Amino acid sequence: MVSMVTRDSDQWYQCDKCEMLFDNEADAKTHEEHCEGDEEPSYLQ
Numbered sequence: 001m002v003s004m005v006t007r008d009s010d011q012w013y014q015c016d017k018c019e020m021l022f023d024n025e026a027d028a029k030t031h032e033e034h035c036e037g038d039e040e041p042s043y044l045q
């Protein structure tokens with residue numbers, strides 16, 4: 001899920017899974033669809 005947050009008087013969109021910030025909502029939602037969140041990165045296996 002994507003949350004709106006305010007940082008330094010600017011509006012950002014934050015991925016709830018990994019807390020990455022985006023400056024537009026479309027990018028945030030696209031990211032979130034593919035986000036692995038805080039699961040273990042598969043490349044470590």
Ligand SMILES: [Zn+2]
Nearest residue numbers: 015017018035
């Ligand atoms: Zn994410």
